Amino acid sequence: MTFDNISLFPVTAAVNADDHLTLGGCDVVDLAREFGTPLYVFDEDTLRGMCREFVAEFGKRYPDSKVAYASKAFVNPAIARIVAEEGLGLDVVSGGELAVAKAVDFPAEDIYFHGNNKTPDELEFALDYGIGQVVVDSFHELETLDEIAGRRGMRQDIMLRLSPGVDPHTHAATTTGILDSKFGFSIETGDAAKAIRQSLRAANLNLVGIHFHLGSPIFELEPYALGVEVALNFLSQFKEEGLQLREFSPGGGFAIGYLRNEPPPEISEYAEVIAASATRLCDELGFGTPRLIVEPGRSIVGRAGVALYTVGGIKDIPTVRKYVSLDGGMGDNIRPAIYGSEYEAVLASRMSASSEEVVTLAGKYCESGDVLVRDITMPVVKPGDIIAIPSSGAYAPSMASNYNLNGRPAIVMAKDGDARLIRRRESYADMMMMDVV
């Protein structure tokens, strides 16, 4: 049986004879019973399928392309292992993410270290691990890394992150490629030109490529074409000064479906626009065929993850609003509170019940802003029902906190009727582990 919004759910989503949602062949009501709620269920087939789709769609249009998973979207050892098995590289933005990569022996040469303020300790760690490339984001970092590499008697491969001044029309908090951004060397201010020249002169650094990232999620295709054009045209002036573009990265930011009526472009459409503009401009400007690096985060894990909650108290304010309180909220998914992000939801424990009333799905945290889904039409729910929110795999568990000292949720990976725990629920003892009494 199919259901509304099925395209937002993992590819294995279905409804069983008990009228329950199933993911990866597992009945989510059984999962909720076994592992408790809130629970994040990742579907392995969807996760692997997205990795393969990116590799295939970019690879067939631009043979020397590399897909590097932006691990900030969500990583832990189980996810990192799958990403490595699928042949993707990895973007990390902190020593912590690098530590996860190290824990699974992720190939060092396939790791890109991003971030606008990497600490000297993080840079030392990256070089200890033999990381492929550091994506340098500031003059301070350029100097610090040059000094660290020099002390080690080595030359470190780097890319520079440029800010091309292209607006991808995302939420203001997730736009990164415009002039007023903390990220990257701005082309407009002259910083990008200065950084390229300084990198080419640096005794212990090897400038192998240029990167930019516009923002996320980007539902339009044009910003990518424009970003590639602006960046490559700008770079052409440095060829005579010795810039060899071995690698070129237009970042990530590929959208996923959150709402039934806002479908994202296909991966093939993003691939077409990026590969076509990179191929044409590299050819015209005499850059040859640099390796193309794309960095999807959200689009690899977003659809694969579904959040499960149990309904608790219900408060009806006649003619105003009906609040349905769930046992999770902003601690496991902060996106609605900080970005105004919107989601769909289904009554996973009675999938065929017809939608009858408009409710607001609230979290359990002591904040009025702790609302997961505002004004959604749902069946009449009762305490104990299980609600599933799709498109929850990216930037929900990774941004989770233990605010109000609610433990962070457990996470399972479902495949072929089995669910294995990939992160256990945070306990009271876990939350006090770092406290000194």
Ligand SMILES: Cc1ncc(COP(=O)(O)O)c(C=O)c1O
């Ligand atoms: C440099 C860089 N690459 C890739 C990404 C991944 O973006 P997304 O998860 O939207 O694909 C980000 C996100 O902030 C980023 O900053």
